[in-house]
Each structure stands twice: as structure tokens, then as C-alpha cells.
Amino acid sequence: MILLYMMSAFYILAGLNHFRAPGFYMPMMPPYIPGPKRMIYLSGLAEIVFGALLLWPPARSFAAWSLIFMLIIFFSVHIYMYQERNTVFRKIPNLIIIARLPLQFVLIFLAYLYT
Template sequence: MKAMPPYIPKHEEMVILSGIAEIVLGIGLIFKQTQALAAWGIILLLIAVFPANIYMATSGKFKKIPQPLLWLRLPLQIILIWWAYLYTK
């Protein structure tokens, strides 16, 4: 919950909701019938959590994590979106 930017309301609820979405969408990738829809959902989820990654990299509050790793997460997010996109076809 510490990774949530302060402007996002209801941190605990959002973390729970995103965790449920990750599980459901991950299961959706297993089945051919739901794979494309699940992949689009994962793309949307990755876009939705991107502000938290930016916040972690720029807030200065995450000193235990090496700064280069925090910044590396940003382009990694783009790679994960591309990877999920491969499952939309």
C-alpha cells in the first residue's frame, strides 16, 4: 500500500481489487476462450498501476530499493504490456 500515490483514494481497497484482478486475469490466460479478453484486462491493469511505479521512482520514500531498479520498472512495464498484447490475437 505504500506504493500507492497519495492522490489515489482507498489504498487498501485498491490493493485488494488489483490483486483479485491479477488472479482472475491470470486464470483467464490459461483458457483459449478467455485468453484474449484476459490479456486486454492485463494491459489495462498494467496501465492502471503505472502511476504507482512512477510514484515509487520519484517520491524518494523507497530508499531500501536501489534507485536504478525503481526506474527499471518503468520500461519493464512497457515490455509486459507488449507481452500481454501477444495474447490478444
């Protein structure tokens, strides 16, 4: 249960951060995503909602599958960051950018535990 509470808190706090500091996420948005600021807010809202739903047993599986779907979609953002690591993201250490790619699979696996 500790892992479940940690996951829920992680997604809720990450989602809240989308509203607290949307400018932080703007450079991460690939140019092919329409309405990037709107997408930042929508993804933040989704993280809050699905993170909270993880704690409600009847909705836990739905929330976990929804988070998996989101993480797969977010993978394109991480690939974009990797592709632009020497230009847009040159101030971020390559190790951090590269580490985010396999981290997505870990997060997907953790969410899958609750499907």
C-alpha cells in the same frame, strides 16, 4: 505455450501476494488513490482472475487486454515510486525503481501477444 503458462503463473502468484502481504504494497500507493488497501485487494483479485483466464482460450484475448489496461493503470504507481525515490523509497536502489518503468512496457508487449 510455456510463455503463456509462465505469464499466468506470474499474475496469479503476484495477485495472491496482494492478499498475503498487503502491507508491502501500501507505501507504493500514491496518496491520490482512494481506499488504498481496498485497491490493493482489488488489483490482487484482478491479477488472479485475469492470470487464470489467460489459460482459457475463449477468454484469453479479454484477459490479455484486461492485463494491458491494468498495467497502464499501474504505471502511475511506478511513476510515483520514481518521484519519491529519494524520500519514501530511499531504501530501494534507484536501479530497481527505474527498471520497473520499462518493465511495464515489456509486460504490456507480452500480454499483447495473446490478444
